[in-house]
Amino acid sequence: MTEVVSVDPQHPDPEIIARAAEILREGGLVAFPTETVYGLGADGLNPVALARLFEAKGRPATDPVILHIVDLEALPQLAREIPPAAWTLARRFWPGPLTLVLPKQPIVPDLATAGLPTVALRMPAHPVALALIRAAGVPIAAPSANRFGHTSPTTAQHVLEDLAGRIDLILDAGPTAIGVESTVVDLTRPVPTILRPGGLPREALEAILGPVAVFDRSVAGPAPAPGMLPKHYAPRAEMVVLIGSGGWLRLRLRELAIRYLQEGYRVGMLIAEEDQPAVADLPVEIAVLGSEGDLEGVARRLYPAMRDLDARGPDLILARDFGTRGLGLAIRDRLIRAAGGRVMKAEDSP
Template sequence: MAEIGKNTDHAADLLLKGKLVAIPTETVYGLAANALNETAVLSIFEAKQRPFFDPLIIHVHSREAAKKYANFNDPRLIKLADTFWPGPLTLLVPKKENIPALVTSGLEQVAVRVPDHSLTLELLKKIDLPLAAPSANPFGYVSPTEPQHVNKQLSDQVDYILDGGYSNVGIESTIVGIEEDKVCVFRLGGLAIEEIEKVIGSVELRLNQSSNPKAPGQLKNHYAPKKSLFIGNLEDLIHEHKTKKIAVICFGERMIAEKNCVIFNLSKTKNLHEAALNLFKFLRLADDSDSEVVLCELLPDEGLGRAINDRLRRAATK
């Protein structure tokens, strides 16, 4: 098992030596390497078994630091950075030459954000380098929201796990960029579209689902448990799978009396923030249960519900 601790000096030393460190953020735990060290970045792809065409997000401690590695030319994106950084917002902007092509999968734009976690901000200030850090889990699997999740999946691949407790958002950052002079959301995430639109007006959704992503987290099949996951009307799904052991992921007060079901309620009070916080945790628990299938229902398609539904749809795609 990998060592877990709160020593940012030790984490910084490992990262400067080209090693991998799992870092806490408010969204999920990231598998971090020095973004300027191509050998270290390559080890991220190898550890996660992540395809090289899927770009990475770089993490920095401030917008001033971000300017060293990316060009912020659009006033709308600058306004978003000023409003929501540190926070669960990633901006897709033109990269500078010092960012290796491996980080961006050969694309001319880099995804960059300032995470809202005191321990990781302390680490980023100590090393004063960008950290490439996708979620700290095997590629395509459920993202980790606590140190033990990382240790269970990547203990032999990571040199240290920086323990920042539970992630308090629970789903990945929202990715925003410019396309055809329009502000576009390329990945739904922990910052609701409604909050973005309060600052800069209407945005367009461009949620690519293909093998040619423009931003991280756009692949069609992603965030998935190992067990088959089905989305729909729970009563119908439970009847359809009545001969099996079932894990049910639901939202709001539900009366499910079938003995073959284990229930994971994202939020009995229909709180979308609580649901986001519980999503990946409950997907893991369902996967670890003795159930044969996982059944779930979609949430209201508003606020964080949009991002939760996006994760569920990608998890259910085979």
């Protein structure tokens, strides 16, 4: 049976944290909040605990996990050949929604890295997460606390829906602040490369590093970081993402919704506030993500809205994207992966 314990998000009870840390040291699994999404924690240096984590999530061993640390002193213990850029980014953005991919030290189990020679590291910016890592005394492997491939959890209830009976404890500190996972940056390449867009925008990285590449999703081979599979974060319903902007996008949203309704689909829609007048008269289920100008709010609402809409039972979810500036890049990435790459451009839709 999975126990759920409430904790203060800013000042967690030391006794609760100590108990959760003991579970981790003994090879157990604890779900806990970060500033991005809830993570499913295991001792990142214990292959047996890692194997249990992969089993609980149904996660394939070919998908690496991120090791979460609590201070910069842990960086050289887990990574080698650390370039100056890594120290610069760590000092600037940690704790925060940034994951660095670096050559790994031998102490890191192969299961944590999917057999790759690199390790993904981050320092989360949540008091509960930091207290738990510090109390455990080990780096904590923590992919999102949900069944593999499903929509990520931003509340303890989401975790319970996916993992009840599969893990030992859930620390409930309320909803997460950012709502999408960390930005993963590979510093082993000639040009720093974003493997997974996330809570730290590309623009913030480029202000420090200069040009930053974005990984080409069409490249074949094993995923070099978590969350990079063609289909991920997915609801149960089919999903289609429409890319475009302004009035043209809203026109196509309406046309597509009507088309799918005529084909007999029960239709759900993930839209912006500005889109509502264009579809308000249609017999569809709607989840409003927020305003086009509030990407932080859209990111925070994305996964809860996707889960809520999916629970209403549509056959197909039609989602609009929010561009590529700021958090828009991460939002688009999550939507496209949730749709398994099923994308239409507004100018191409019927």
